[in-house]
Amino acid sequence: MIDLKAKWIAADWGTTHMRAWAIDEQGEVLAYSESNEGMKDLQQNEFEPVLLRLIENWLDNKKITPVMACGMVGARQGWVETPYLKTPCVPIDKTQLTVATTKDTRIQVNLVPGVMQHKPADIMRGEETQIAGFIKENPSFNGIVCLPGTHTKWVNVKAGQIENFRTFMTGELFGVISNKTLIKHSIKSDGWDQASFEDGVIKGFDNPGLIASDLFSLRSESIVNDLDSNSARSILSGLLLGVELNGAKNYWKNKNVIIIGSELLSKNYQKGLKILGGESHSFSLEAATLSGLTSAYIELYSE
């Protein structure tokens, strides 16, 4: 094992996963570590041991290494609850970070708070850091940032601030519909059919009120007309995205949209928007996360 020491450590600790990066003096990534010990699986006193197990090799015993963490780790059911910032606001405010007290004196853990909106009520934890990272790289950006995921966020960014946003739980719906309803019998595969996906997007967008019927049709079509499993899965994905793009159209019609998400999801959102006449560009999720945590680190420790 290489004996590397981190200047500081970046951590993205979500509901189901934890990812950590060792960063050097020059801001370069020295090492990466990950775990599926997400917030939902941990009691409050388990966060520190899990973190230490993942980053221990990166610590210099003679000094304190800062850890900058974002995500659901700062939720009520997480390590320490960090009070939300309220829109409109900068995505990260260095004066509002919360320190998670540790027994181990070699680390100082700073949690980035989430952002809430009062009316209509909405919340995010983690995406604010990616938005901060994107803004750091594009300081003059005014427009829409879309962060697809379990709970996709459409965010209106203006003059370095989060103006307002809207969450669609499309990813979570895809999960429960494909695993927990009768449709599961019709989409047993993990395959993909691009044309079916695109048909689904258009159908969902054109007539979102039919969604509960279009979903049942996946089952009927597989029984009556032998619809294959890959097509059914792709139509399902397209339908749900199409319904979302109908509801989110004020966010993307004639707007400058940046998509920050996993490669697969970003590709689907870009394709969906394109079919409907929208324009978008993608930005790396990892780069956004690291850049956001870096800006928090620099602001906090450069004084």
Next chain:
Amino acid sequence: MIDLKAKWIAADWGTTHMRAWAIDEQGEVLAYSESNEGMKDLQQNEFEPVLLRLIENWLDNKKITPVMACGMVGARQGWVETPYLKTPCVPIDKTQLTVATTKDTRIQVNLVPGVMQHKPADIMRGEETQIAGFIKENPSFNGIVCLPGTHTKWVNVKAGQIENFRTFMTGELFGVISNKTLIKHSIKSDGWDQASFEDGVIKGFDNPGLIASDLFSLRSESIVNDLDSNSARSILSGLLLGVELNGAKNYWKNKNVIIIGSELLSKNYQKGLKILGGESHSFSLEAATLSGLTSAYIELYSE
């Protein structure tokens, strides 16, 4: 125990429940029996023993008692698969009943087939019997029959036939969304708030594309604005119904709608339609089922 003997036996055997009625010479119900041994919990060879346990006391050992059964008992995973009738068609065709062979010679079990539609693909099993029952009582009816449930059916009935229909899996969505997504934390109660339900109907109807966002809002509102659990549950129910009523509007706008379902669901559908300017009347689910099975019995055994 009273020693009653049935002239024939009616059975509604669905996915999760089995209900049976002993009928006398005059067509009156002598006794009722039910079980939660639905189709999904039974292997093929378990249907006969379950049926016998429920109806044995009603059998006359000296003759054969007919059993008329409808529902998922006739599905591929049921007792015997009954081939679907194809739209347009009468809801029950006595020449298309399927006999389920039994070891016990005291009964003759006749299964009512479901109905399928080729384009757009759709299927029903059980509702055709309720439609047949309603038509028997209202032979000159032309209009829409709505059968709310796990998989709600909107059925266009004309001259005694099922012309076409559309299924919305709204009930199943309500189940998985309220039990298997993050919303479950916000709707722990079984309570009800009528005003919230009505708000939900209007919201879902007016902007169905926002459904995945409106659902997430239930969680955000409970965190940010202390939305109470009864209201959240009622809004959820209203939202999903509103989206369905948007998609189904060709079925109910300026139409004569008959609703056949459980008392609670029928009331919600009637209220939802009324808010949106639709008109409807309800018809008893049990009366429809019994009347449908009775008409099948009479046609089959009166010759």
